[in-house]
Amino acid sequence: MDKIYKDHINENEIKSLNKCIKDTKISLKEAKERVRRWLQAISLIPQFKDEPETMPRAIFISINDIDQLKKDYPNTLGIRLYFGLKGEGQATVNDLSGLLVPVFYKGEAIDPIENDTTKKDLFVYDFTTPCPPVCDRTSELHIPFSTSD
Structure with missing residues (x-):
């Protein structure tokens, strides 16, 4: 059996996140x-x-x-998205995937389950769809872009 995978976050990272999560909104101009x-x-x-x-x-x-992930792992602090490419050989944008994992607090009070197969295994989720091909081309964030000089 593969080693059980679990993503963690430490106390200093949590403190840092708490400072920046208070106001995460940015303007459309900044997003563009x-x-x-x-x-x-x-x-x-x-x-x-x-x-x-x-x-x-x-x-x-x-x-x-996301709701299902929260239901499966109610003690998670958040999710982390890793970028990956499906398939083998020459990759295309259609092979792009976001791999989501729940993130747990790593401190003295909580034991990681990395080698304990008696507890529920932690899965890596791949339920994302890249853009392209699935895009909202009318979105203000779908900015026209040309690589020609």
């Missing part, structure tokens, strides 16, 4: 600028320089899937 910076950075990859319409722009996560 962040999207532009992302598109500029990823456009340096040759595949996307030649085909900018295939650049990964977002990942859709169903709220029902």
Whole structure:
């Protein structure tokens, strides 16, 4: 059996998060600028320089899937999304996936379950859909982008 996987967060990280979670809203202008910076950075990859319409722009996560994750792991502090590529060989944007795992407090009061197979296994969830192909092209954050000079 594979080693049981569990993501943790320590007390200092929690304190840091608590400071920045108080106001996580940003303006649409700031969001657009962040999207532009992302598109500029990823456009340096040759595949996307030649085909900018295939650049990964977002990942859709169903709220029902998040609710199920919360139900399966009620003591989780949050979720962490890891980027991955499905398949083998030459990857495309359709292979992009967001791998979600619940994150737990790692402190002296809580024992990690990494090697205890008597407790419920922790699964890595892949219930995301990349954009493209599933995009809202009318979104203000779906900014036109060209790699031509």
